[in-house]
Amino acid sequence: MTALNSPLALKLGAFVALSNDEMSALDRLHARRKLFPPGRDMVHQGQVNQSAYILASGWVCSYKLLSGGARQIVDFQIPGDFLGLRSVLFRTADHNIEPVTKVEASEVLAIDLLDTFSRTPRLATAVLWAASRDEAMVVEHLVGIGRRDAKERTAHFLLELGSRLKLVGLGSAQGYACPLSQYMLADALGLSAVHVNRVLRELREDGLVTFQNGHVVIHDIDRLMVLADFDKSYLDHDGPLLK
Amino acid sequence: MTALNSPLALKLGAFVALSNDEMSALDRLHARRKLFPPGRDMVHQGQVNQSAYILASGWVCSYKLLSGGARQIVDFQIPGDFLGLRSVLFRTADHNIEPVTKVEASEVLAIDLLDTFSRTPRLATAVLWAASRDEAMVVEHLVGIGRRDAKERTAHFLLELGSRLKLVGLGSAQGYACPLSQYMLADALGLSAVHVNRVLRELREDGLVTFQNGHVVIHDIDRLMVLADFDKSYLDHDGPLLK
DNA sequence: CGACTGCTTGAGCCAGTTCAACCACTGTGG
């Protein structure tokens, strides 16, 4: 895969028109490919001096565990996303990262990243944009768990995922492939798996979305967006620092 | 007030030993003092080209509103905290900011901030540290709302606030002044005000904390920390980029 | 074939909500 159609390039390209130089700088970041099997944590809480990764293919999730054994998934990462950017800047990781599927990721050393940023500052801005978008997603997630009921929350989640996947060429307004189990959905949405199941059924019976067999099919995006109170502006901030 | 005992200096100083140069650079950021009365929003969603502020005194809260009228408070900011750092980097604000009390804050223009960072890079690192701490707090907040019950969540919240206030010289292990109403607590914790009231009573009757008349008194911090499953490590990351 | 993982459905229960009332304070205008 060349930089041109890599998920990361697609994502950043939605924000900055990338020059050839910038493209090849991105390419160079993809030098150290690594593979991770699903299930075994890539990073866990308290681990020190972790590298960052750029996800090339597959899905991962970041989560925290409570002493009682409960798990809260903070976010899923999909191709084109950075993982553990914060764990590089700070010595220790404050959450766990687990591959949901087989994962292909490029390791990025702190030095290389900083080096790339100083040579191609527009890339730095673009990556900062991506990081801020991630932060905005966490905030929106918080709002959803705090103040939306299970149905709205689930609908919102599925719409957000769709929107993110579309940006990296992995989905359309009609639907997308989704390797998550209902258990993972539950841990992300702050619900029980049983209840997620019922909510998904309702959404299906209402003719809004179908979540089945690893595929999300969106039947009526307009009604779904109304139900979820979905305003995608938090996903595509304008880029101000860029002239 | 000189930089030496300003809340921001105290906070950053916990992370980096600040030189005289760095101190006076901080001082210069405090040039444009402004006052804000409680109640009227300082920033609201969608607003463009906002400045950042450093909170000198008073409390503010950042929140989002849903179409149904529900409100979710994402975070409170206390003296020494930055407000709207993200809104500077990005053209539009994605949340509202409202003063909880009378507020004194220093406006910081994007240029001045970037300028300060390039002259005193250790300050840049320190501010980055603070920003990352804020992000970690939002994540912890998300986890709490998703997976802690009302009592644990409330206890955790009060402990976190105490820990933050202590860092800027506004509280101790015994307690602190707190201008929040039970309604605000409710909007932050994702609960109803009525239930917050009952939970606070329970915590009081258990001899753990008292939240009354604008004061939080911590009676038994050890039991409180156990109840809340409070691990303060997310509040004080080490600083790796600093030699 | 059995074991395991993920999905589905029912039944009963409980944490937290909503509605409604009442109290204590504080500030404000006549």
Place this chain on the structure above:
DNA sequence: CCACAGTGGTTGAACTGGCTCAAGCAGTCG
């Protein structure tokens, strides 16, 4: 100086969204 309105806190009673427990089913893998 009192009346009155507004804000914040407190408590009870009834209701409900989502949970837990329990069972059964389908597909997949060794």
